[in-house]
Amino acid sequence: MKPHPGPEEARRPASDIRVFASSCTLHGLGHVFGPGGLTPRRGLWAAAVLLSLATFLYQVAERVRYYGEFHHETALDERESHRLTFPAVTLCNINPLRRSRLTPNDLHWAGPALLGVEPAEHAAFLRALGQPPAPPGFMPSPTFDLARLYSRAGHSLEDMLLDCRYRGWPCGPENFTVVFTRMGQCYTFNSGANGAELLTTPKGGMGNGLEIMLDVQQDEYLPVWRDMEETPFEVGIRVQIHSQEEPPTIDQLGFGAAPGYQTFVSCQQQQ
Numbered sequence: 188m189k190p191h192p193g194p195e196e197a198r199r200p201a202s203d204i205r206v207f208a209s210s211c212t213l214h215g216l217g218h219v220f221g222p223g224g225l226t227p228r229r230g231l232w233a234a235a236v237l238l239s240l241a242t243f244l245y246q247v248a249e250r251v252r253y254y255g256e257f258h259h260e261t262a263l264d265e266r267e268s269h270r271l272t273f274p275a276v277t278l279c280n281i282n283p284l285r286r287s288r289l290t291p292n293d294l295h296w297a298g299p300a301l302l303g304v305e306p307a308e309h310a311a312f313l314r315a316l317g318q319p320p321a322p323p324g325f326m327p328s329p330t331f332d333l334a335r336l337y338s339r340a341g342h343s344l345e346d347m348l349l350d351c352r353y354r355g356w357p358c359g360p361e362n363f364t365v366v367f368t369r370m371g372q373c374y375t376f377n378s379g380a381n382g383a384e385l386l387t388t389p390k391g392g393m394g395n396g397l398e399i400m401l402d403v404q405q406d407e408y409l410p411v412w413r414d415m416e417e418t419p420f421e422v423g424i425r426v427q428i429h430s431q432e433e434p435p436t437i438d439q440l441g442f443g444a445a446p447g448y449q450t451f452v453s454c455q456q457q458q
Contacts, residue, residue: 283371285407288340291321296331303413341372
């Protein structure tokens with residue numbers, strides 16, 4: 188039988204922790220903070236609760252530490268391939284338009300945006316190109332096609348390509364596909380466009396890839412008229428090696444090949 192609480196103890200309100208412990212579902216907490224003084228039984232319950240809490244915190248800390256070690260398993264499946272698909276190779280002349288092909292009509296429509304040439308500067312720019320100024324009473328055409336401008340005034344691969352060989356076999360402009368980028372009219376080798384069969388190679392190294400010789404046509408480069416975002420200050424070819432599924436972003440991912448030098452490029456494919 189439990190002794191009845193005295194008059195003072197009965198009048199005293201229960202503490203918040205005792206009220207919480209009596210209604211809490213955490214096993215053992217109600218036995219620790221029950222009414223009455225400290226007894227051996229309450230001490231054993233308190234020791235059991237503290238031991239359980241310490242064990243729980245230790246397991247949590249151990250799992251957090253284990254997670255922080257980032258254990259992982261890597262499964263490697265190595266397969267030998269005797270023939271690999273050759274990547275696409277996109278070439279762009281750093282100069283977007285040939286000076287001998289520009290006309291007063293081109294300057295009227297595309298001069299401010301592409302070259303930074305204002306209408307009042309057309310005559311001076313034409314003189315810098317070595318061309319006569321626009322005739323008196325010149326009237327620009329009512330329509331203008333930027334793609335036709337790049338196709339007509341851009342560097343032609345037939346004029347730039349001096350020699351082309353793939354794995355020792357001759358190739359030519361017919362093996363390239365015209366593609367338009369932010370650098371103008373460019374050319375992609377082994378693009379796979381129009382259902383063309385993709386070229387393959389059995390191994391890497393010299394003689395097993397693409398070898399080309401190009402004429403950058405430096406005499407056709409435009410004069411630097413004004414410093415703009417698209418103003419080229421270099422001479423050479425911009426190159427990007429990419430997969431056939433990836434469109435060329437040669438202005439961002441391409442690398443330069445300087446004239447007068449041989450440039451050797453090796454690459455690896457990662458999947």
